[in-house]
Amino acid sequence: MTNEMSNQTGAQGIDPALWRGMTQRRFSRRQALGATGAGLMALLLAGEGESAAATSAKLGSAGWWKDQKLHHVVNFANWPYYIDVLAGKHPSLEHLTATTGIKVNYYEVIQDNASFYQKIRPSLAAGQYTGYDIVVMTNNNPQLGYLIELGWLIPLDHSLMPNYEKFAGPLIKNPPWDPGNKYTMAWQSGWTAVGYNNKVVKDPGTSIDILFDKKYAGRVGMLSDPFELGSIGLLAVGVEPAKSTEADWAKAAKKLQQQKSDGIVAAYYDQSYIEHLKNGDISVSMCYSGDIFQADLNSKYKDLTLLLPSEGAMLWTDNMCIPKYSQNPLDAMTTMDYFYSPQTQSVVEYYNDYICPVPAARQELLHPTGWNKAALASLKPEIGLPTSYTADSLDVFPSPERIHQSRTYYNFTSQEEITAWTNLFLPIIQGA
Amino acid sequence: MSPTPRRRSRARGLAPYLLSLPAGVWLLLLFIVPLFIMLSITLKTCSPASGACVMTWQWGELPHVVNQYRAQFETSLVFAALATIIDLVISFPIAYWIAFYGGRRKNFFLIMLLVPFFVSFIIRTLVWEFILSDNGVVLTFLKGHHLVPSNFHVLGTGLAVVAGLAYNYLPFTALPLYVALERIDRRVLNAAYDLYANRRVAFTRVILPLTIPGIFAAFLLTFIPAFGDYVNQEILGGTANTMIGTVIQNLFLIDSDYAGGASLSAVLLAVSLLGIWLYAKLLGSRTIQDYL
Numbered sequence: 001m002t003n004e005m006s007n008q009t010g011a012q013g014i015d016p017a018l019w020r021g022m023t024q025r026r027f028s029r030r031q032a033l034g035a036t037g038a039g040l041m042a043l044l045l046a047g048e049g050e051s052a053a054a055t056s057a058k059l060g061s062a063g064w065w066k067d068q069k070l071h072h073v074v075n076f077a078n079w080p081y082y083i084d085v086l087a088g089k090h091p092s093l094e095h096l097t098a099t100t101g102i103k104v105n106y107y108e109v110i111q112d113n114a115s116f117y118q119k120i121r122p123s124l125a126a127g128q129y130t131g132y133d134i135v136v137m138t139n140n141n142p143q144l145g146y147l148i149e150l151g152w153l154i155p156l157d158h159s160l161m162p163n164y165e166k167f168a169g170p171l172i173k174n175p176p177w178d179p180g181n182k183y184t185m186a187w188q189s190g191w192t193a194v195g196y197n198n199k200v201v202k203d204p205g206t207s208i209d210i211l212f213d214k215k216y217a218g219r220v221g222m223l224s225d226p227f228e229l230g231s232i233g234l235l236a237v238g239v240e241p242a243k244s245t246e247a248d249w250a251k252a253a254k255k256l257q258q259q260k261s262d263g264i265v266a267a268y269y270d271q272s273y274i275e276h277l278k279n280g281d282i283s284v285s286m287c288y289s290g291d292i293f294q295a296d297l298n299s300k301y302k303d304l305t306l307l308l309p310s311e312g313a314m315l316w317t318d319n320m321c322i323p324k325y326s327q328n329p330l331d332a333m334t335t336m337d338y339f340y341s342p343q344t345q346s347v348v349e350y351y352n353d354y355i356c357p358v359p360a361a362r363q364e365l366l367h368p369t370g371w372n373k374a375a376l377a378s379l380k381p382e383i384g385l386p387t388s389y390t391a392d393s394l395d396v397f398p399s400p401e402r403i404h405q406s407r408t409y410y411n412f413t414s415q416e417e418i419t420a421w422t423n424l425f426l427p428i429i430q431g432a
Numbered sequence: 433m434s435p436t437p438r439r440r441s442r443a444r445g446l447a448p449y450l451l452s453l454p455a456g457v458w459l460l461l462l463f464i465v466p467l468f469i470m471l472s473i474t475l476k477t478c479s480p481a482s483g484a485c486v487m488t489w490q491w492g493e494l495p496h497v498v499n500q501y502r503a504q505f506e507t508s509l510v511f512a513a514l515a516t517i518i519d520l521v522i523s524f525p526i527a528y529w530i531a532f533y534g535g536r537r538k539n540f541f542l543i544m545l546l547v548p549f550f551v552s553f554i555i556r557t558l559v560w561e562f563i564l565s566d567n568g569v570v571l572t573f574l575k576g577h578h579l580v581p582s583n584f585h586v587l588g589t590g591l592a593v594v595a596g597l598a599y600n601y602l603p604f605t606a607l608p609l610y611v612a613l614e615r616i617d618r619r620v621l622n623a624a625y626d627l628y629a630n631r632r633v634a635f636t637r638v639i640l641p642l643t644i645p646g647i648f649a650a651f652l653l654t655f656i657p658a659f660g661d662y663v664n665q666e667i668l669g670g671t672a673n674t675m676i677g678t679v680i681q682n683l684f685l686i687d688s689d690y691a692g693g694a695s696l697s698a699v700l701l702a703v704s705l706l707g708i709w710l711y712a713k714l715l716g717s718r719t720i721q722d723y724l
Contacts, residue, residue, distance in 0.1 A: 146481035
C-alpha cells in the first residue's frame with residue numbers, strides 16, 4: 001500500500017522499514033518537545049487529579065508509532081458538506097480505499113465545536129475510545145486547546161506526513177495554535193466575513209460598518225458563536241483581535257450591545273444563517289466564506305456576495321487530529337496525509353470551495369495529472385462549472401491581498417481569559 | 433396448619449412494598465439521585481476543559497444567576513403563560529365538542545387532533561419557520577395583496593415564539609380537558625335541566641366546576657414544559673426574547689458553566705413543583721393521578 005500511496009503523491013517509494021528508522025531517530029527530539037509544550041496544561045490540570053503528561057510521553061512517541069499497525073479502517077468525524085460528494089459517495093475517500101485498502105467510515109457529526117467536544121469528552125475522561133480516529137476541530141473556539149492541553153490528542157508522527165511536509169501551504173503550516181503541527185493538520189480554512197444580498201444591498205462599501213448600518217435594521221444576521229461575534233466586534237472598533245486586551249473586549253461588547261438595542265440585529269444564528277440569507281429574511285450577515293461560494297454555485301442564489309472588509313476578516317482553520325485512545329491511529333495518519341496530496345485536494349476543493357490548505361492543488365484543478373482527472377470530470381455535471389472557476393477563485397486560493405486582510409483570533413492563555421470573554425459576549429447573544 | 437395464615441398475612445403485608453419496588457427504584461435512580469447530583473453541581477466549581485467538578489460550597493451561584501437572568505425568567509413566564517391561555521381557549525371548545533358530540537367517532541376525532549403531533553417536535557417547528565419566513569408562502573401572499581406592510585415579518589418576534597409554543601403544546605392542554613369533560617356524568621347534567629337550569633347555567637354551574645381539575649392539570653402540563661422550552665425561541669425567535677431554556681442550554685454547551693446551568697435548572701424545577709403543590713393544595717392530590 002505504501003508504494004501505491006507514494007506513487008500518487010509524488011514522494012518516491014519510501015520503504016516502511018525506512019519510516020521506522022526515521023521515527024526512531026526522531027525519538028529524543030520528540031520527547032523533548034513533549035516536555036516543553038506543557039505551559040497551559042499545568043494551569044488547567046491544577047487540582048484535577050489526572051496527570052496527562054505522564055501518559056502522553058509514551059503515547060505518540062516514535063516507539064509507540066512503530067508498534068501501530070494498519071487496520072484498514074478509519075472512523076472520521078467531520079462537519080457537514082465538507083467533502084466531495086457524487087451520487088451519495090465520496091470520490092476522494094473511494095480512491096483512498098482503492099489504493100490503500102483503508103475503508104473510511106465518514107461521519108458528518110460535528111455541528112459546532114462546543115457540543116461535539118461535550119460528546120467525546122466523557123469517553124476521553126473515562127479513558128475510552130471516542131469512536132473516532134480523526135476529528136476536525138476549529139482554532140476559533142477553546143475546545144481544540146482543551147484537547148491539546150489535557151493530553152487528549154495523539155502527537156502526530158511527522159515521518160508519516162510526506163505529503164504534508166511537501167505540499168502544506170504557508171497559511172496553515174506551523175500555526176500559532178499548534179506550533180510545529182505537533183497534533184494537528186488543517187482540513188480547510190475559511191474567513192468569517194460579511195455576506196450580503198446584492199439585490200437589496202446596492203452600495204455595500206468596503207467596511208465592516210455595513211453590519212452596523214441602521215439602513216438594514218432588523219435585516220442583519222450575526223453569528224451566535226461568542227468567539228466569532230467578539231472577534232467581529234473587535235474588528236468593528238478597529239482593534240486587531242490577536243493583539244486585543246480585555247479593555248478592548250469591553251469596547252467591542254458595547255458596540256455589539258448597541259447594535260442589538262438599536263434593533264439592527266435580526267437574530268444570532270448558528271449555521272442556519274445561510275438559509276435566512278438565501279430566503280431573504282436577512283440582507284446582510286456575518287458569514288463563513290465557503291457558504292457564500294457554495295450558495296453562488298447554485299444559480300438560484302447568485303445574489304449572495306462575499307465581502308472581506310477593509311478592517312479585516314477572521315481567518316479560521318479546521319484541524320484534523322487524532323483523539324487519544326484511537327483504535328486506528330496509523331490508518332488515521334495515512335488518511336490525513338492523503339488529503340495533502342494535491343490530486344486529492346483538487347477533488348475535495350472542486351466541491352467545497354473553502355480556502356485550500358494545498359496551494360499546488362490549483363494546478364491539479366487546471367491540469368489534472370492522475371486519478372483526479374476522471375474524478376473531476378465525473379463531478380463536473382454535479383457542480384456545473386469548470387474546474388478553472390474553483391482554481392481561479394480568490395476564496396479558494398487567496399491572493400496576497402486577501403492573505404493580508406486575514407486576521408487571526410485572540411490566543412487565550414488561561415481559562416480566566418476565556419471566561420472573561422464569554423461573560424462579555426454571551427450575554428449579548430442570549431440577553432432578554 | 434397455623435404457619436400458613438401467618439405467612440400469608442406477612443406476604444400480604446409486604447405486597448404493597450414489593451409492588452411499589454420497581455417504581456420506587458425507578459424514582460430513586462432516575463429522579464432522586466439525578467436531582468441531588470444537579471443540586472450538588474450548583475455548589476461546585478467545574479473545569480470547562482475537562483468537565484471535572486470540585487465541591488467548593490459556592491452558595492452564591494444560585495442567587496447570582498437568578499439575578500443575572502431575571503429578565504429571561506420573566507420572558508419565559510410571560511410567553512409560557514400566554515401560550516397556555518391561548519391553548520386553553522382553543523382546546524376547550526374542541527375537547528367539549530368531542531366529549532359531548534363526538535358520539536361513536538370520539539376516538540377518530542381524538543386521533544385527528546393528535547396526528548400532526550406524530551411528527552417530530554423539531555421538524556414541526558422548522559416547518560413553521562419555513563412557512564412564516566419573509567419570502568415564505570404566507571407572507572408572500574399577504575404582501576402581494578397589500579394586506580400587510582412590505583416590511584412586516586413574523587419570524588424573530590415574540591409573537592412567533594408564543595404561537596410556536598401554543599401550537600406545539602396544544603395536545604397537552606386538549607387531552608386533560610377532554611378527560612375531564614368526558615367523565616362528567618350525563619345524569620348530573622340532566623338533573624340540572626330538570627331543575628330548570630338553562631344551557632348557560634348548566635355550563636357555568638355544573639360543567640365548568642366539574643372541569644376545574646382538568647383545566648388546572650392542562651395548565652400545568654402545558655405551562656411547565658413551555659416554561660423550560662428552548663426550541664421554539666431558538667428557531668422562531670429573534671434577539672429580544674431569549675427564554676430561560678436557551679440560557680441553560682448555552683450555559684451548559686457554550687459557556688461550560690455547569691454550576692450556573694444547574695442553578696437555573698433547579699429554579700425551573702422549583703417553579704414547576706410550586707405549581708404542582710398549588711394544585712394539590714387547592715384540588716387535592718387524589719385528582720392529580722387522573723390526569724397525569
